[in-house]
Amino acid sequence: xxxxxxxxxxxxxxxxxxxxxxxxxxxxxxxxxxxxxxxxxxxxxxxxxxxxxxxxxxxxxxxxxxxxxxxxxxxxxxxxxxxxxxxxxxxxxxxxxxxxxxxxxxxxxxxxxxxxxxxxxxxxxxxxxxxxxxxxxxxxxxxxxxxxxxxxxxxxxxxxxxxxxxxxxxxxxxxxxxxxxxxxxxxxxxxxxxxxxxxxxxxxxxxxxxxxxxxxxxxxxxxxxxxxxxxxxxxxxxxxxxxxxxxxxxxxxxxxxxxxxxxxxxxxxxxxxxxxxxxxxxxxxxxxxxxxxxxxxxxxxxxxxxxxxxxxxxxxxxxxxxxxxxxxxxxxxxxxxxx
Amino acid sequence: xxxxxxxxxxxxxxxxxxxxxxxxxxxxxxxxxxxxxxxxxxxxxxxxxxxxxxxxxxxxxxxxxxxxxxxxxxxxxxxxxxxxxxxxxxxxxxxxxxxxxxxxxxxxxxxxxxxxxxxxxxxxxxxxxxxxxxxxxxxxxxxxxxxxxxxxxxxxxxxxxxxxxxxxxxxxxxxxxxxxxxxxxxxxxxxxxxxxxxxxxxxxxxxxxxxxxxxxxxxxxxxxxxxxxxxxxxxxxxxxxxxxxxxxxxxxxxxxxxxxxxxxxxxxxxxxxxxxxxxxxxxxxxxxxxxxxxxxxxxxxxxxxxxxxxxxxxxxxxxxxxxxxxxxxxxxxxxxxxx
DNA sequence: ATGAAAGCGCTAACAC
DNA sequence: GTGTTAGCGCTTTCAT
Numbered sequence: 001x002x003x004x005x006x007x008x009x010x011x012x013x014x015x016x017x018x019x020x021x022x023x024x025x026x027x028x029x030x031x032x033x034x035x036x037x038x039x040x041x042x043x044x045x046x047x048x049x050x051x052x053x054x055x056x057x058x059x060x061x062x063x064x065x066x067x068x069x070x071x072x073x074x075x076x077x078x079x080x081x082x083x084x085x086x087x088x089x090x091x092x093x094x095x096x097x098x099x100x101x102x103x104x105x106x107x108x109x110x111x112x113x114x115x116x117x118x119x120x121x122x123x124x125x126x127x128x129x130x131x132x133x134x135x136x137x138x139x140x141x142x143x144x145x146x147x148x149x150x151x152x153x154x155x156x157x158x159x160x161x162x163x164x165x166x167x168x169x170x171x172x173x174x175x176x177x178x179x180x181x182x183x184x185x186x187x188x189x190x191x192x193x194x195x196x197x198x199x200x201x202x203x204x205x206x207x208x209x210x211x212x213x214x215x216x217x218x219x220x221x222x223x224x225x226x227x228x229x230x231x232x233x234x235x236x237x238x239x240x241x242x243x244x245x246x247x248x249x250x251x252x253x254x255x256x257x258x259x260x261x262x263x264x265x266x267x268x269x270x271x272x273x274x275x276x277x278x279x280x281x282x283x284x285x286x287x288x289x290x291x292x293x294x295x296x297x298x299x300x301x302x303x304x305x306x307x308x309x310x311x312x313x314x315x316x317x318x319x320x321x322x323x324x325x326x327x328x329x330x331x332x333x334x335x336x337x338x339x
Numbered sequence: 340x341x342x343x344x345x346x347x348x349x350x351x352x353x354x355x356x357x358x359x360x361x362x363x364x365x366x367x368x369x370x371x372x373x374x375x376x377x378x379x380x381x382x383x384x385x386x387x388x389x390x391x392x393x394x395x396x397x398x399x400x401x402x403x404x405x406x407x408x409x410x411x412x413x414x415x416x417x418x419x420x421x422x423x424x425x426x427x428x429x430x431x432x433x434x435x436x437x438x439x440x441x442x443x444x445x446x447x448x449x450x451x452x453x454x455x456x457x458x459x460x461x462x463x464x465x466x467x468x469x470x471x472x473x474x475x476x477x478x479x480x481x482x483x484x485x486x487x488x489x490x491x492x493x494x495x496x497x498x499x500x501x502x503x504x505x506x507x508x509x510x511x512x513x514x515x516x517x518x519x520x521x522x523x524x525x526x527x528x529x530x531x532x533x534x535x536x537x538x539x540x541x542x543x544x545x546x547x548x549x550x551x552x553x554x555x556x557x558x559x560x561x562x563x564x565x566x567x568x569x570x571x572x573x574x575x576x577x578x579x580x581x582x583x584x585x586x587x588x589x590x591x592x593x594x595x596x597x598x599x600x601x602x603x604x605x606x607x608x609x610x611x612x613x614x615x616x617x618x619x620x621x622x623x624x625x626x627x628x629x630x631x632x633x634x635x636x637x638x639x640x641x642x643x644x645x646x647x648x649x650x651x652x653x654x655x656x657x658x659x660x661x662x663x664x665x666x667x668x669x670x671x672x673x674x675x676x677x678x
Numbered sequence: 679a680t681g682a683a684a685g686c687g688c689t690a691a692c693a694c
Numbered sequence: 695g696t697g698t699t700a701g702c703g704c705t706t707t708c709a710t
Contacts, residue, residue, distance in 0.1 A: 002477075004688085006687080027695080049394075052394055052688040053687080055388075070415055071415045071416045071418075076415040077410045095422055116389070278616070353681085354682075360705095367680090392704055397704085
């Protein structure tokens with residue numbers, strides 16, 4: 001049987017209150033008894049029960065993390081980093097993949113509540129903010145990662161998606177491209193629409209016309225990217241460059257081009273977003289807008305834990321700046337004379 | 340304030356015992372009161388506290404999962420699948436990335452114990468089995484994933500690594516290769532040594548000599564694979580094919596070959612292991628030995644939860660059969676006449 | 679069919 | 695400095 005505080009107390013010849021005090025370093029206990037109690041604890045291999053402690057109103061030292069998909073390289077990386085930072089600070093993470101399904105989100109949150117997690121990290125796409133509001137209403141600490149809800153007072157860590165989109169488009173424009181398509185994820189999600197807005201802004205600043213026909217929406221899979229890119233490439237005025245709103249979509253674009261016998265980057269330039277491990281591995285290596293995934297994971301945890309500890313009155317929004325990583329999937333536009 | 344069982348009880352005009360009974364569907368309660376209690380629970384948005392329930396000896400419905408690295412595509416995929424299956428059965432997963440560091444393992448396990456997780460899934464490389472033994476001694480359910488300890492009575496889900504290595508080598512031999520190198524992970528780990536053993540067995544069955552100089556050990560990173568492959572390719576009798584013990588290493592091999600101006604698969608055939616998403620994305624697409632990651636994740640959870648529920652007296656070892664997926668990184672050996 | 683009460687392991691007044 | 699004790703929210707005999 002696992003030893004309890006009672007076992008330790010009786011073996012050390014003190015009361016459980018004393019043991020509790022040495023455990024939490026609260027109250028005053030003489031150095032002598034402290035040492036003896038510690039000794040006994042080690043002897044017995046005593047480990048306090050977080051469960052029991054939590055029941056008296058203390059922390060559970062666990063955080064719930066809701067992300068679309070743990071197997072997605074971007075989120076896996078962010079999660080790993082968050083896990084590391086949490087561990088440093090004594091917190092464990094419960095991972096919940098929602099597939100962007102509101103029902104799953106609600107379900108997971110309900111479970112996490114029942115388990116009295118100390119806080120929740122959220123990367124949700126719900127258009128209505130009810131999920132987040134519900135959590136806030138319950139007064140449980142939340143932090144958003146990679147997803148913005150500017151109208152809500154909630155800790156947030158994101159990348160400046162507008163700038164990201166801008167950088168991508170600007171890079172392509174500088175390379176001489178004029179027909180630049182974009183494959184977006186769900187445009188109802190801010191991070192996605194912001195990227196497109198940045199793209200559009202770069203276009204306009206450079207005197208290029210924004211063309212709706214060049215903007216496609218897709219789910220966030222390679223397949224989706226391939227499909228939509230295919231449509232673009234098969235259209236009358238096919239683009240000479242594609243800005244895909246994440247690396248997966250960009251890889252889909254590359255595959256679609258390949259299937260059509262195109263040479264990259266000669267016949268088509270492709271820019272991705274995220275800079276996941278995939279970007280460095282595809283052929284050609286993907287030019288992409290890098291999100292600092294490790295930093296992001298670290299920051300959310302720090303924000304959330306500050307919140308949990310009540311060290312903060314003010315909500316904070318950390319907006320990181322993305323960086324363009326130029327690799328081999330983009331190059332100067334080749335003038336074919338057909339436009 | 341979150342409603343408790345007391346609030347529900349008083350509002351429904353019954354005792355907490357009654358509420359508890361409708362909650363757990365135990366004992367006998369009249370349909371009338373049952374309905375009324377349920378009604379009140381919904382009205383108040385009551386959710387039982389898992390913490391409190393756990394303190395009375397019931398489950399916490401959470402499982403700890405120790406893997407080397409959550410950001411590694413193989414483990415991310417397995418974890419995702421395990422998470423899904425766990426969720427179906429009402430369990431949450433706490434993810435712990437150990438980096439194969441025994442100290443971290445011990446640390447995480449200690450934390451998980453304090454939190455009274457219902458069981459632990461382990462993918463450890465510790466040579467001495469003390470970690471596992473410790474857990475078993477504490478009588479907490481464990482299951483091994485992707486790592487074998489045949490001498491221990493513990494639930495396990497693995498792929499037949501021997502066959503995997505055999506398939507890889509056999510494929511290359513059939514393509515006419517005779518100098519086939521192998522890049523292994525830590526040979527102290529069974530999964531790794533088994534793959535090499537399978538490779539060796541295929542060699543010998545086909546009358547090829549096993550050459551120690553063609554076997555390199557590496558950490559499990561792209562960099563490592565690249566480095567070791569480089570050494571092989573730069574050696575006097577450089578191989579015409581490389582079997583890398585995981586996709587990351589294989590990608591390193593591809594990169595090393597590229598750097599040396601080699602054409603794949605013409606100048607070098609490469610076989611990987613795992614069939615992660617990376618394998619389908621590199622260029623050329625990687626021929627690889629596929630591990631059924633989704634099935635594996637699902638199976639460990641099922642094994643572990645059966646164990647948790649005490650539905651099983653007998654430990655079980657599920658050994659899945661890997662499959663060779665042939666893609667573009669392997670081809671017939673080109674006879675250059677130099678051997 | 680329902681309730682009273684003990685107890686799970688711990689924390690936090692409060693008393694001595 | 696140290697101990698007593700009342701909870702925390704729930705489960706579970708055991709009466710009734």
